[in-house]
Amino acid sequence: MLPLQSKRIVLGVTGSIACYKAADLASKLTQLGAEVDVILTGAAQHFIKPLTFQSVTGRRTYVDQDLWGPEGHVLHVKLGKDADLLLIAPATANTLAKLAAGQADNLLTLTALAATAPLMLAPAMDGGMYDHPATQASLDTLRARGAQIHGPVSGHLASGLSGVGRMLEPAELAGHARVALGASGPLAGRRVLVTAGGTQEPIDPVRVIANRSSGKQGYALAQAALDMGAQVTLVSGPTALTPPVGAEFVRVQTAVEMRNAVLAHAAGADMLLMAAAVADFRPSNAANKKIKRAEGVPTVELAANPDILKEVSQQAGKPRLLVGFAAESNDLLANAQGKLASKGLDMIVANDVSAQDAGFEVDTNRVILLTKDGAQEELPLLSKYEVARKVLEKALSLLK
Ligand code: PMT
Secondary structure, eight states, X not given: OOTTTTOEXXXXXXXXXTHHHHHHHHHHHHHTTOEEEEEEOTTHHHHOOHHHHHHHHXXXXXXXXXXXXXXXXXXXXXXXXXXXXXXXXXXOHHHHHHHHHTOOOSHHHHHHHHOOSOEEEEEOOOHHHHHSHHHHHHHHHHHHTTOEEOOOEEEEOTXXXXXXEEOOOHHHHHHHHHHHHHTTSTTTTOEEEEEESBOOEESSSSOEEOOSOOSHHHHHHHHHHHHTTOEEEEEEOSOSOOOOTTSEXXXXXXXXXXXXXXXXXXTTOSEEEEOOBOOSEEESSOOSSOOOGGGOOOOOOEEEOOOHHHXXXXXXXXXXXXXXXXXXXXXXXXXXXXXXXXXXXXXXXXXXXXXXXXXSSSSEEOEEEEETTSOEEEOOSXXXXXHHHHHHHHHHHHHO
């Protein structure tokens, strides 16, 4: 299942050099499964052609001439009413002023008046135009009416100057769109705490004991929970991944730091999903200077790390549902069942890591969901995002 399947987005594109980024945004939203209806203003068409958007969305792109075509009397109403989100990116100072004034002199602004969906705006313009009191007043008016405004951000501007005025990057805007479109999903009103990635345990300032976890499964859980409407906190060990837009993000390095972060965020959470590969041991005395080869082979003495899940399960005010993961290369079910019981969990995701296409680092996973009532659900090979959706659906059914 694609995250934005069956969602309709009207993407309004107005006359700014950032139009070229709007094509990437349209492509990203389409790849996420949304049906994207693009409306170009006349000024936008000086920068970019309808064919560009038709090519990436696979759908017709609308321009002002369509207002006067055979369906002209209903087109803006239909586009507006069918939309789940009206996203205008880039939004120029001129279009912001028109929207604030309720002016409707082109297909996009007419559609905005007819739309009942949430309005999301990504302003893009020169820094001076953005700072102008007229533009700021338009933004204040639109914000007060409930519009979500994301960006602009600081950086190089087309004028050659540097300042605030650049449109937010398409990947971030797509993230905001996911949050807005998921807001009324099945996890709306729920707080979900997710851990991801492997912990690193320092041996000295340069070296660590680490493991192969990339964080992909945990980040997919956080993103899927956001797509389903949850308020998400993601506690992550070091990874190369970008945290999902909309999640509260807590970066940690060691198991002890992860424990502290999890305990600090556990109270009041509806569920804790521990996809992290937490190191069970750490060097008991990390050297504070780099250990030199010339000093000979060192002996690294280890101390036990806290068992985070076990500790949380014994806390008053713990999350209502505790979900662990167990990456196993042999005796998958027996080992996972042992951890389910010994850690006081409601569910464990038994993760077969013996195959090339499952477990650490890869984009797919193969898991069995075990619940404390003894039930088992074996899932086929799925993307880590699909696994995340299934885990969350199961967890939600247990919560209910
Ligand atoms: O990050 P990826 O590359 O996408 O890989 C995903 C994954 C394979 C890491 C993930 O799907 C997974 O299986 N995570 C659990 C790893 C594991 O084997 O954990 P464990 O068996 O050591 O621990 C069992 C459970 O207890 C886990 O939920 C773990 O987070 C938790 N634990 C472990 C040790 C510890 N000291 N405290 C804990 O709370």
